[in-house]
Amino acid sequence: MMVLLSWLQVVIILFAAGAVVGAGLVAIGVSSWVERLNLVTPRARFMMLSALALLPAALGSIVVMVSFLPSVLDALGLAADHCSYHSHHTFHLCFIHGTPPPISPLILTGCAAFIVWIFAGWKSEFAGVRRAGAWNKQLKRLGHYDAEIDGWMIASERPIAVAIGLIRPKFCISRRLRELLSARQLEAVIAHEKAHIRRYDALVKLGIRLGAKFHFSPIRTQLLGHIDLACEQACDEAAADAIGDRLTVAEAIVAMKRACDAEPSPALALGFGIHSLEERVRGMLDGNWRRPNWLPILATCGVAACALILFHDALHHAFETLTFLAF
Template sequence: MMTAASLVAFALVFLGATTGLSALMAAAVLASGGALRRRGPWVERRAAAGALVLPPLLALGLVAALAADSALGVWAGTDHCLDHDHHLHLCLLHGAAWASQAWALALVVFAGTFAAVRSGLSLWAHAVAQRSANRLRSLGTELAIRGCFVVPSRERFAFTAGLVSPTVLLSSAAWESLSPDQRDAVLAHELGHLAHGDLWRRAALGFAASFGAPLLASRVLGVWSLAAERICDRRAALAVGRPSTVASAMLALVRTSSQRTAPAGAV
């Protein structure tokens, strides 16, 4: 009879496959960082996204195939286990023995809890970012471009936040310190994040990274984020016609902005 305990072995396969594939793909992306950068930010971003998304998907496909093979035997009324001793093996009918293995249970519980905490923290960061965006938007003044707000603040910042209602937020201090061309560059950069769906993409990749190899997956997510910034810089350069204007605007914000101003889920 199939029980929940029979799924322990399949969970181990998923964890092992996900971690192994994540480590291999992440290491490949990190090792070829220079080559990827030379090919452009779009290539770099796609490579990083693939290294984050493919491991859990491939592992899930492997587990589904193994479970389907076992389920097919159950449906056909055949018991392949009669051909061998009841040792530990992948089986929906006779896999409950895995639950008696303390190390297997401990590994599944630990890895499951670790992934749940990581994904929960990622979702919480985006929820906080949405709440912060709503609050700042209520205090700010909307510009001629819909979804862009200038918020009264002595801090210099410019970021995009909010999965449900994405908003571009700039402080009054930053807005007043920039020239008209620099303002256009900053707005074009932030609107690029909206056009490319960077907020929800980063949220999805952060969730996928929670199942990947610790540390390595986080570094690959950082590669994706930097590539996304470079793409938006190029978009801004095309919008204003001068890359130097984009560079000067971003440099002015980076030099004077506080790292604590933007919420964790913002871009």
């Protein structure tokens, strides 16, 4: 048990160190990156912003992987005894041949605080999922499936247009909204909600929110806000393509915004027309998006992956030295 705790504190320290470096890199460049990404097509912007949101978690995982991959490969019989190649090291990051550092009460307390902080944030996210699930059940009790719109029609006096559900998403439209909007505007709203369903936006955004917990709080809030806007604009673009009329989509956004109550919907219920009115309408009317050049992005990722593979041994040794110094 004590050995397990010793290795656990090492894993948490390595992960936290990588996550802090990733969060710091994003914090340094987030303003300029977001400003440039605002010119990019919403779908591509959503992907890039999501990558930034997940960078600390990804970098922390890479640090842990590089640190312990040799011993895992050795245990699986896929690689020779790695530790014999650098027996001069005082400390080995190896579950098989290495001896974990002694448990430090101070470090172990810090690790416990880190875990509690992460799980407290995740608990609040899953509490939102439960609240959304209860709200979804209430909506379905008020409505029925309508083959004409291929969705759920809700008997409500509130103007509702929302995509609900994580694994099997569906959309709901209220009768009141059907009365308020023209046939073409309603078609735009339905196309927008169907885009959320095709993209599994509620499920994807939940994963992003969980992964983004490792950012500094102000940066996390800023990134998630831009991700929400990119998500809505991507579905606006899909709706415009579906009905072939950008102006009607813009009109539907304004009409829905005017009709909405002040009462907010659960975070996972992606309501049409209740977020970032000005940016979304401008995006529909201007539509002057720039398509990203994926070649340099993919090339950079490829170079980084090759460097990681080529220099993983040197990185492994460096992490061993740094971990030894930490204790």
